[in-house]
Amino acid sequence: MRIPMDAFVPYPETEISPAVTLQMESVEGYPVRSANLERFTLVSHKDHSLSVRYAGNAVVTIPCGRCLTPVATAVSFEGERKFSLEEKTDEEGYPACCIGEEGLDLEELLSEEIAMNLPIRVLCKETCKGLCPVCGGNLNLRDCGCKAETAPTRLAEALKNALGERSN
Ligand SMILES: [Zn+2]
Ligand SMILES: [Zn+2]
Structure with a gap:
């Protein structure tokens, strides 16, 4: 889901919690079975920056590290990011690919977040x-x-x- 840029502009220092539906096909090449947001808040600031707070969970299909059988793996994520709407950069000054002329690409932002929370190794069972x-x-x-x-x-x-x- 893309949240248009003009959604932020008229509400300086205002918190909005839009209803959001995520549509994600894959993260790091792994199929996403489901992805849900439990909490999602946008705060647009007077200096044209945007804070995004979010928490949710996803189920990603990852091959077992030993036998390669696909395993449905639950991943939870939670975070807060701040972006410059004019520079289109994140809080560290790096270009933010989730911020474009059209607004905030939520799937782009959250797939980065889910990728960071993927387990290093998945097993279909301990005794695989x-x-x-x-x-x-x-x-x-x-x-x-x-x-x-x-x-x-x-x-x-x-x-x-x-x-x-x-x-x-
Ligand atoms: Zn054999
Ligand atoms: Zn296995």
């Missing part, structure tokens, strides 16, 4: 067995047998031989 390094099969779904019968057995034999040679 991951993918077989030999055949790539999902080890949660079936035991392909590759791993159990090749690598560990060879390693065990090699150790046994090495230890046997040493003790002889």
